[in-house]
Amino acid sequence: MxxxxxxxxxxxxxxxxxxxxxxxxxxxxxxxxxxxxxxxxxxxxxxxxxxxxxxxxxxQEFRKSKLFNRKKLYDQEIIKHWDKKLILAEKDLLNYKNECVEKKIKLVHLLQNNQSKPVTFKNKVKILLNGEKKFASLFEDLKNAKDHIHLEYYIFNSGLLGNRLIVHLCEKADEGVKVRVSYDYVVSNLSSAAIKKMKAHGIEIYPFMPVWFPNLTRKLNYRNHRKMVIIDGNIGYVGGINICDEYVNFEENPKDKMFWRDTHLRLEGHAVKSLQVQFILNFNFISGKELKIEDTFFPKIAPTKKIGVQIAASGPDTDWQNIMEAIFTAINTAEKSIYITTPYFIPNNQILTALCTASRIGIEVKMIIPEIGDSKIARYATNSYIEQLLESGVQVYQYQKGMVHAKTMVVDGMLSSIGSCNLDNRSFDINFEINAIIYDSEIALEMTKIYKDDLKHCRELTLEEWLQRPAAEKVREALARLWAPLL
CATH class of the missing domain: 1.10.10 (Arc Repressor Mutant, subunit A)
Structure with a gap:
């Protein structure tokens, strides 16, 4: 001894x-x-x-593991029943005479083959800039809800915004509207009083994969990073904005609060059905129940604008890295321009090579990233890739007005992507993410105008200037990059 x-x-x-x-x-x-x-x-x-x-x-990775087997069983039953109804045959796709879809047909086929996600055409699309516009629109739609409200958020915090939302949800639940809520257990900060209040009003609310020891190893690393709402099966919201005061530029916010630049999307039409499928899959998984599918979940859609929209969803339960592959394909099939905004740029080799190659063959590639950001280690890791981008001719801009948290991409003035997925390993391979891919030149034009307006608040980096940064910065970047695959 x-x-x-x-x-x-x-x-x-x-x-x-x-x-x-x-x-x-x-x-x-x-x-x-x-x-x-x-x-x-x-x-x-x-x-x-x-x-x-x-x-x-x-x-540790659990893609295709027993942890998600039950979820995949649900996937098969529901996706076969609903998504196949929306998938169009090749001849039907051509009948829509959508130039953007025709030009980007490889991406359409990729998502249909990867995850049976159809491109839908009977859709209205509205771009919402920043939290104040997103929530003003959402609160108005919530007031008019008749049958159900489904919310799924990465961050759902008690606070000024969260409490306002809870009031709306409780009022609708009292009116007989069925309200279901999913929030991520690790990053959300909902008070026990708020949860009790919602449950008392009949709201079904569940945390995504609570972390209880000894299951910590399996669950801490896989989080639901999605931010979406479905109202009555015909209105949907998807994008980068969480339920958190930090994300909204309210007048009553503290004066020292950082300006928050973000992008969200309001959808009406058939694309909402794909959002609904994803919500049901997740809700079944976290609740341990099989939600009874009501006809009102998938109502008939009145003819609307013929905007092509395809929903890309990915996570450790999918066989393929669907969103990463969609972004990769969009970059590799670009012919003129690629405009990207991302708060975190910690790419895998495929995306980094695709962007650098696109720039070197003459495609205009621009990228907006935060100057400061909300995470030091992520900022240093992002900065470690800038030199390679600049050497390849990619135009890199640092947003200076505040925190840019939007996750958007515009390609060739034809294709736009708005969603929850960052250009980093965690979003590509670990977290549950969801993006809307829009095949429409008018929406792309609007997104391009927004992009150019954001550039007014940016500082363009030059290779000569970047190489002169302090040695201490380079050391921090090198150390952060070692951890990049884990961030």
């Missing part, structure tokens, strides 16, 4: 490295991206104890 006590730390270190070798072997046998595996194995070996903790809590 004395020998053990005298050599306690040596035994502990030996045990650590025994586990490290076992874990490293396990990691290698899973055939992940080499860069990601190297980063993980590096952390395991050079950070005794900490490396194992990081791997245990953050780095």
């Amino acid at each position: 004395n020998y053990l006590l005298d050599n306690f730390w040596w035994f502990l270190l030996a045990l650590n490295y025994l586990l490290v070798f076992i874990t490293a072997g396990y990691e290698l046998m899973h055939f992940r991206e080499p860069v990601k595996s190297i980063s993980l194995i590096f952390a395991l070996f050079v950070l005794p104890g900490i490396g194992l903790a990081v791997y245990y809590f953050f780095a």
Whole structure:
């Protein structure tokens, strides 16, 4: 016993490295991206104890695992029943004479083959800039709800905005409207009083994958990053804006609050059916019940504008990285221009190579990122990629008015993407995400005008200037980049 006590730390270190070798072997046998595996194995070996903790809590992958099997069973039943009704045959696609769809037909086929997600045409689309416009529109639609309200949010916080929303939801529930709410357990800050109030009014509310030890390792890393609402099956909201005071530029906000620039989308029409499917799948998963499908969930849609919209959803429950592949395809099939706004640019090799290559073959590639951002390590990791972008001719702009949190892309004046997905590994491979892909030149023109207006509040970076940044910044960027696959 004395020998053990005298050599306690040596035994502990030996045990650590025994586990490290076992874990490293396990990691290698899973055939992940080499860069990601190297980063993980590096952390395991050079950070005794900490490396194992990081791997245990953050780095394990459960794509196609038993954790999501039940959800995938729901997927099969519901998607077969509803999405196939909306998928158009090739001849029907051509009959719509939508030039944008014809030009971007490869992307249409990709999403249909990957996840049976149809391109729909009977849609109205409204772009909503910033939280104040999004919530003014949403609150008005909530007042007019007749049958059901479905909300699914990454962040749902108590506060000025959250409490206003809860009042609206409780009032509608009292009127007989069925209200269902999903919020992410890890990042949301709903008070117990707020939850009790909603339940008392008959609102069904469930957290997404609560983290209780010992299940922490399986659940902490996979979060529901989506922000969407479905009202009566014919109005939908999707985009980047959470239910949080920080996201809204209200007059009553503190004067020192950072201006928040974000983009959301209001949809009417057949595309809302795809949003509805995704909500039902998630709600079944988190509630442990199978929600009875009502006809009112998928009502008949009156003829509206013929705007092509396709919903791309991805997560660890999908066989493919659907949104990443959609972005990759959009970049690789671009002919003239690519305009991107993202709060976090920590790409995989595919997206980075696609952007740099597009620029070098003469396509105009512009990217807006925050100058400061809301995460130091993410900012340094993002900055570590800027030199390579600038060397390839990509025009990089830092937004200076405040925090730019929009996740948008406009390609060739024909295709627009608005949703929850950042250009980073976490959004591509780990979190549950959802984007709306819009095939319409008028919407693309509106998005381009918005983009050019945002550029007025940006500073363009030059390669000469960027190379002169302080050495300390370069060191921070290098260290942050090592952790990039885990961010």
